Amino acid sequence: MRQILYNAAINEAMHEEMERDETVYMIGEECSQCVWGTSAGLSEKFGAHRIRDSAISEAAIIGSSVGAALAGYRPISYMMFADFMMCGADELLYKAAKWRFAHGGKVKIPLVVRAPIGGYSGIGAEHSQCMESWVWRTPGLKIAIPSNPYDAKGLLKTAIRDDNPVVFLEHKNLMGMEGPVPEETYTVPFGKAEIKREGTDVTIVATGYLVSVTLQVANLLQKEKGVNVEVIDPRTLEPLDLDTILASVKKTKGAIIVDEDTMRCGPGAEIGMQIMENAFDYLDAPVKRVAAKNYPIAGAYLEQFVLPQPQDIANAVAEVTGDSEPLNVAGRVATKGVF
Amino acid sequence: MEVTNELLIKLYTQLVRVRKLDEKMIECLFAGKLRTFFHSGQGQEAPGVALCAHLNDDDMVFYNHRSHGLNKCLPKGMPAKQILAEHFGRATGGGNGFAGFHYADLNLGLPGMGGMVAGELTLAAGAGIACQLRGKGQVVVSCFGDGATGRGPLHEGMLMAAAWKLPVIWFCENNLYAQWTRVNVTHPREDLSDLAQGYGIPAAIVDGQDVMAVYEAVGPAVERARSGKGPTFLEMKTYRFRPHAEGFPDFSVQTQGGMRPSTETEEWMRRDPVRLFKTSLMEKGVLTQDDVVRIDKEADDEMAEAERFSAESPWPDPKDFDKALYAD
Numbered sequence: 294m295r296q297i298l299y300n301a302a303i304n305e306a307m308h309e310e311m312e313r314d315e316t317v318y319m320i321g322e323e324c325s326q327c328v329w330g331t332s333a334g335l336s337e338k339f340g341a342h343r344i345r346d347s348a349i350s351e352a353a354i355i356g357s358s359v360g361a362a363l364a365g366y367r368p369i370s371y372m373m374f375a376d377f378m379m380c381g382a383d384e385l386l387y388k389a390a391k392w393r394f395a396h397g398g399k400v401k402i403p404l405v406v407r408a409p410i411g412g413y414s415g416i417g418a419e420h421s422q423c424m425e426s427w428v429w430r431t432p433g434l435k436i437a438i439p440s441n442p443y444d445a446k447g448l449l450k451t452a453i454r455d456d457n458p459v460v461f462l463e464h465k466n467l468m469g470m471e472g473p474v475p476e477e478t479y480t481v482p483f484g485k486a487e488i489k490r491e492g493t494d495v496t497i498v499a500t501g502y503l504v505s506v507t508l509q510v511a512n513l514l515q516k517e518k519g520v521n522v523e524v525i526d527p528r529t530l531e532p533l534d535l536d537t538i539l540a541s542v543k544k545t546k547g548a549i550i551v552d553e554d555t556m557r558c559g560p561g562a563e564i565g566m567q568i569m570e571n572a573f574d575y576l577d578a579p580v581k582r583v584a585a586k587n588y589p590i591a592g593a594y595l596e597q598f599v600l601p602q603p604q605d606i607a608n609a610v611a612e613v614t615g616d617s618e619p620l621n622v623a624g625r626v627a628t629k630g631v632f
Numbered sequence: 633m634e635v636t637n638e639l640l641i642k643l644y645t646q647l648v649r650v651r652k653l654d655e656k657m658i659e660c661l662f663a664g665k666l667r668t669f670f671h672s673g674q675g676q677e678a679p680g681v682a683l684c685a686h687l688n689d690d691d692m693v694f695y696n697h698r699s700h701g702l703n704k705c706l707p708k709g710m711p712a713k714q715i716l717a718e719h720f721g722r723a724t725g726g727g728n729g730f731a732g733f734h735y736a737d738l739n740l741g742l743p744g745m746g747g748m749v750a751g752e753l754t755l756a757a758g759a760g761i762a763c764q765l766r767g768k769g770q771v772v773v774s775c776f777g778d779g780a781t782g783r784g785p786l787h788e789g790m791l792m793a794a795a796w797k798l799p800v801i802w803f804c805e806n807n808l809y810a811q812w813t814r815v816n817v818t819h820p821r822e823d824l825s826d827l828a829q830g831y832g833i834p835a836a837i838v839d840g841q842d843v844m845a846v847y848e849a850v851g852p853a854v855e856r857a858r859s860g861k862g863p864t865f866l867e868m869k870t871y872r873f874r875p876h877a878e879g880f881p882d883f884s885v886q887t888q889g890g891m892r893p894s895t896e897t898e899e900w901m902r903r904d905p906v907r908l909f910k911t912s913l914m915e916k917g918v919l920t921q922d923d924v925v926r927i928d929k930e931a932d933d934e935m936a937e938a939e940r941f942s943a944e945s946p947w948p949d950p951k952d953f954d955k956a957l958y959a960d
Binding site: 347 | 692731734736737751752756761763772948955
């Protein structure tokens with residue numbers, strides 16, 4: 294199968310869906326250029342009416358998209374950095390998320406907010422966040438977090454076709470990741486986790502960029518310690534494929550959640566608690582979280598002391614499997630930044 | 633649109649219906665029948681009534697908080713019983729009982745309302761994008777009070793509408809008070825329509841107590857939007873006769889510790905939009921005393937029927953939560 298980049302996969306999904314449905318349009322700050330390289334050829338093909346470069350007005354980017362969705366269109370609301378979504382918090386968390394429910398299901402809001410997430414580039418507290426927990430505690434939104442090019446294309450196509458508001462968290466560090474993407478059209482369904490690596494000794498649920506980091510750690514653990522880790526990528530948090538996670542935990546008897554959002558109230562807190570509620574009797578050790586420490590994301594050199602590191606994953610595996618000597622992966626599994 | 637006697641009588645009838653429903657809301661609130669609160673809009677009937685007289689079903693109105701939108705929703709075609717039933721919390725309400733005091737009906741061009749003042753203003757710009765892309769000459773009206781002009785979404789929405797010539801009418805009902813605070817405490821200028829100048833949006837100041845003045849001001853704005861020339865800002869100078877919310881002391885009235893001098897309220901109440909228009913139409917011979925009595929009676933009967941309907945309607949079923957949360 295051909296190999297293409299993550300940002301090219303997103304670009305292909307945009308081309309295909311905008312060709313397929315003329316009610317799809319994109320709006321955002323310099324979205325015709327897109328600093329992450331996902332916009333190639335879009336404005337040339339679809340014009341300025343469908344690839345709309347807006348002012349620096351996040352409330353209006355998201356809010357106008359809600360209004361257009363109510364009026365029968367399928368906007369893609371583009372944030373240059375996911376952190377900026379909160380400048381349109383009312384528009385995202387209240388209008389997009391609540392209006393269908395609050396009007397008794399009488400309206401639908403087919404809307405995608407594409408928002409590049411993630412750190413490891415040293416660019417500080419308001420340019421590095423993963424926003425899952427902001428979004429996930431808000432009923433009414435769906436959340437997709439693609440961890441590779443195949444999922445990026447397939448999940449984005451599903452998001453655009455969905456009749457609900459979807460927050461699509463594409464990771465900045467993955468933009469240059471290469472992976473197999475078929476030429477023929479396909480979609481990736483929401484609510485279907487993927488087992489990225491089969492294993493028997495412990496289950497790691499990982500999201501976004503940290504899926505590939507976890508897989509690298511898992512491969513070293515297999516080779517050097519004989520520890521066989523199962524890695525599950527939920528791909529969408531809402532809806533969440535809890536069945537696949539629970540089946541794995543019941544098999545391995547151990548659970549770790551690896552996520553780049555905050556430890557406090559982050560996805561690890563929610564998924565970990567769901568495991569506790571539904572599979573406690575199967576666990577041989579407490580559920581373990583690897584996540585960002587409860588600080589704003591520090592910039593530059595200090596960032597590594599806030600964001601989860603590969604060694605944290607290895608340490609967590611040792612703790613859950615009862616190994617007193619964690620594998621040393623420092624310097625062997627690198628976290629890659631885009632700047 | 634030609635001003636016929638038929639139109640004049642229709643406008644008067646709508647004014648009466650809006651006033652009567654507002655009164656019915658208060659009556660039902662104090663009788664313990666509403667499951668929510670109510671913010672009366674008595675005194676502000678004319679802007680919504682005259683606005684909707686220019687609009688088609690597929691034109692969209694983002695109504696605003698004051699009077700829970702009934703001066704737009706009722707003349708735009710939502711039945712009184714649906715509006716009242718939502719306040720009763722019933723499944724037959726304009727939000728299927730899920731909203732408390734909001735309603736939606738896309739077939740009537742009513743996409744809904746939220747709880748944040750000014751929250752709908754950027755949505756109106758986006759509906760304007762959709763209508764512009766669709767190219768059928770639809771108009772979007774973004775309704776708000778003077779209070780909303782303190783929030784950023786107005787500026788983001790107006791900037792977007794002005795830059796892209798979106799078919800949006802910025803429809804401001806300036807009743808001088810945001811909750812209990814007078815606009816001159818928080819704003820440097822008296823006329824809120826001054827805000828439009830910075831965006832190059834044409835603006836007009838309108839006597840909001842005079843339904844025909846509003847009607848004449850809205851016409852050109854609708855025409856401008858329909859023909860692709862872009863947004864207009866209309867500022868209604870109007871007034872609410874009652875407290876910010878029913879059951880609260882009127883902190884804006886001086887005698888109750890607030891800022892509204894009783895001479896101010898008395899002066900505005902002399903210009904009651906329903907009474908002004910009735911007097912005018914009777915003087916012109918468009919309405920007879922018999923007509924007035926009949927229109928009043930019909931509105932009273934309609935509101936009594938809405939109350940009966942609301943009280944007898946079923947409660948919504950929480951089993952429908954999931955269906956309401958996500959579309960299939």
